[in-house]
Amino acid sequence: MSDFEMIEAEQICIIVNFGLGSKLLQIVKNYDVSAETVLLGKGTVNNRILDFLGLSDIRKEIVLMVANKNAADKILEKLNEEIDFEKPGHGIAFTTSVRLLVGTRGNQSDNLIERRGVDDNMYDAITVIVDMGKAEYVIDAATNAGSKGGTIIKGRGSGIHETSKLFSMDIEPEKEIVLILSEKDKTEAIVSSIRKELKIDEPGKGILYIQNVNKAYGLLK
């Protein structure tokens, strides 16, 4: 059997208000899940008054983990119970497919269990990586095209052309990663708006990719 057989695993991505990340980790600890990682980011609130005051940003924690499909469903159900994603402002959770999973203690034997329910498959996850400071424009462009908002994560690093040395330190430019969830029928509009505003197609302006979302919680209609 090759290592590259298709496995039925999913990456779960949960975005909650700052401070809830560790609580989430405690909840999922009893499940068969691996690679739990917490990142810090900031999210936006769609509110004209707050936007005017410059207070539209809020600190978020992004929790990433990988589990086989069956466990992923159970975890999401459990989390939904605890956190109640359907209430506005309680956060969102979604899953994307994973093709290969290496280096976990996960037992793949039980991934034959048949799955309950159908995947929603109504959403896309759009990821945009741009230079530091450009994330706001990405969010703006997306919002103009009908997106509900997005989450910004700070990062560093880049293509081979960009590392340089200042004095005795190696420099890698700071980047921002923007995560946007969109309904399938709006994805095209959002993506083309971002492409136009940020000129992503030109070299060095950033990259953008889209993933299928299998299941999503907490997205307001």
Add this chain to the structure above:
Amino acid sequence: MNLLFFKLKEVLSSVLPIIVIVIILNFTIAPLDVSLIIRFLIGAALIILGLAIFLCGVDIGISPIGNAFGSTIIKTNKLWIIAIAIFTVGFFISIAEPSLRILASQVDFVTSSIISKESIVVIASIGVGTTLSLGFVRILYNIPINKVFTILYSIIFILALFTSREFLAISFDASGSTTGAMTIPFILALAHSVSAMKSDSKASEEDSFGLVGIASTGAIMTVMIMSIISKTDTSTVSLEYNDPIFTSIFSPFIQQIAPTTKEVILALLPIVIIFFVFQTLSFKLSRKVLRKIVMGLVFAFIGFVLFLVGVNGGFMEVGVAIGYSVATLENKVYLVFVGFFLGFATVLAEPSVYVLIYQIEDVTSGYIKRKAVLIPLAIAVGSAIALSMLRIVVPGIQLWHYLLPGYLMSLMMSYFVPKLFVGIAFDSGCVASGPMTITFISAFTRGAAEATEGANVLVDGFGMISIVTMAPLIALQILGFIFKIKSKNGGIEYSNE
């Protein structure tokens, strides 16, 4: 839940301890006037509101300016431009710092104007500018932080041998005073902006801290040098505080508004000027970002005015009153204990503490938890105040009896503790001695010294800040040590399993 609401919740829980302690004291050993208690509560409300607004302002105004400034200046790739620019910035933000000017006018007074107020402000600011640019260059050249501190403090201790006892206290106090609530967020953001670019992610984490600590040593050195050169001894005039006695509840707050507003405008001015100069020269931020930063500055201004009015109008007299009535009690042990609890609770309400913790969480992605830093910091400041009270009660103890072993120990520890914690520890020392501690705890100390026979309000009053600045160095490096041991045993996250 928006940012302001989030901050309000955070601040509420951090100001509550001090309110609870004062009320408990009121009903037990230090009964206060009813009007004083009402003013204290109004002050507390102003502090909560002001602190929340101020912290929002720091988030969207001051920190982004520091970040933009740091990353712009470094791209010039010319050492002399960077050194001069950072020196200039350090000089002006420190010259505008309200607490430095308060300290300077006290020095002016006790030396009978031999050392004038202006000269001490200018000279201490030159010191801060120099060490700030030194600290910045350290980040660029990856010079280990513990070595920098060892060198700087060795110089300080050699200078201290030639400095008179009173000036020793004044110069160490200057280190806590030059880095105030406006300066610290800016310097922290500056350090973060450069370190964040480093491709070595461990170095990038470590070098985000320590710059505030390095900058503050400049003030200690220059004030010492000044006292040695001018060969002044403090004259024997006793310092008379004639605080106005207020009978009405609101007038002390209203009277505070005008001077406080002036003070805060002055403190913000250098940052605003830096911003607009660089915005026209090289930032060229879009209108949206610009508007956000301007809003942030407005928030920082309003919030800080509210905060200071609350502290000065509501907390100061309560501090004196508690200090006085606890010190008159037969059993002096009370004073030490009350000092501990007040110190413990006061530091939690210190504005810069939250800015530092925010940066720690940000840089370590939440690996170092808020509580892990807050608790040792509060214990450290509590112990520092308890030690200061001990110094008032037992006349034989001198300031250097605390400072020398304390600094020796923290320098020694800096060679065994993860570098990240060395930086955090030295920064948190300066952070702990902010406006809240300087006004409220100073008032408490003053009250206690007035009520104690044989205690000199002046000599015992100065020096308290320097102990507050020193104590966190030890406490947070111990924390670093614990982290080091625990991570060796396999992970912090699940250590409680």
